[in-house]
Amino acid sequence: MKFKKFGFAGKATIKSVAGLLICVLLIAGILVVFKKIDDPTDDFSKTLFGYLLLFPAFLFLTQLLFPFSLSVRSWLAGMLFIACSMWLASAFGGATYHYFSQNPAELAALASAFALCCLGAIIAFFFGKLTNPLAWNIQNFVLPSFSKRDNETVAIHEAGHAMMFAAVDEIPGYVEIIAKPSEFGLGATVGTGLKHQAAASNEYQWAMLCCLAGQAAEKFKLGIIHDGSQQSYEHWMDAAKRFLSQQPGQIFYPAPTNTLEIEHNNQALCELRERHLSLLEQYFSLNSAVFDSLCETLHKQKHVKAGKLRKLLAPVQLPDGFPTIVLSNMKI
Incomplete structure (x- = not known):
């Protein structure tokens, strides 16, 4: 059964409520077996079921208003909703009803x-x-x-990130690509970023390209960049500042104190970003068939794990100057 009318928030809520009802039945069954509930009308069972059956209400609210938030945040918001609702009902419910009835x-x-x-x-x-x-x-x-266009955009964006794993010696088993809304956001590529606190230049370059790869993929495939790339760009900016501060042939001010230093930093960041975007465009052009295949796979399947990603990226060719890293020796 499809819940197109409800969208992602509705589907998440329906699944959550279904799971909740199963939990209610399990709890009730356990309590009956251990003879904690002799009479289903006693105060304890009324209170238990009263609290549990409030969960569909707060799940609906939190999933509707925060469908892409972390699950812990949703549950905390729900618990706050329950506590406030019970307190307000007990403290002001009778008086409110009496006032409005009069x-x-x-x-x-x-x-x-x-x-x-x-x-x-x-x-x-x-x-x-x-x-x-x-x-x-x-x-x-x-x-x-979550619209049809969102589906296509997220698949393209995550395919761009996923293409970066063709530049590693061995794709680790923990890597996975998610092209659908989850607790991570609209989509996610698990396994990118710096792998060492003391990173080498090629590792910084690879991590920064990972950050921009989603934007570059959208630009390459669609001609425009959507607003879902903001967090990736912020990560690139943080890494770029650290990278430029450590280059022996580059002057970069970690804490600029005047307009001249700020302008110098901005120019250095813009030049680095243009070089990275140009390299990524060259990379996607060189491997356009692989990129298109990966986009199509993510659009249809929504979730690709490391094993399948290795097969999809096998034909990839790296352009000159493209950074590579070693992940096969990550075990300490």
């Missing part, structure tokens, strides 16, 4: 105000006023579902 006009006014706010948000969206701060905040409050 003053129905107040309840009607509150409902009308909420409806007007919703109507205003809808009007802002449908009439193109997304530059308005209120509409922009609403747009970012509820994330859109």
Whole structure:
């Protein structure tokens, strides 16, 4: 059964609720077997099931609002939601119900105000006023579902990162490419980055190319770069600053103190970035057939592990000056 109507957030919520119901049944079964629940209407069982059945509510909220956040963050947010809900219900529930039952006009006014706010948000969206701060905040409050274009873009982006493993002597077993939303984000390539705290120049170069490979792949395949590359670019910037600070033939100011030093650093970073993007474009052009095949595989399968990646990258040729690294001796 497909849940296209709900998008990724809905599918994640449905799966979470299904798992939750199984947990409820298991807990209830264990308690019955060990005779902890003699009467299903006693206070203990009511409290237990009351708490557990609140989980679908907070799972729906956290997965809807934060579908790509870390699972720990979602569970912590959910626990906070449960605690606040139970406290508010016990502290103010009776008084609130009594007040609104005695003053129905107040309840009607509150409902009308909420409806007007919703109507205003809808009007802002449908009439193109997304530059308005209120509409922009609403747009970012509820994330859109994962679209077909998102699928294609993520597959291309992660294929770019994955191509970098053709420059290692042996692809480690922990490497995997994920081209779908997960706790890591919209997509993920596990295994990139520096492998030693005291890294050599070629290792820095390889790690920096890994950071830019997703952007370069989008530019090569689509002609544009999407905003999902921001985190990778920030990682490249951090590595580039450390790299330039350690080059014997390069002047780079780790802590610039005036405009001249800042401009000098910016120029050095821009030149390095252009060299890296040019090298990556040359790399993708030289191996365009392999790159296209990897994009197609990721688009269809969404998940490629080390064993299959080795086969897909076997025909790759490296251009002159492309950095290579050794990963086969990583064991201490």
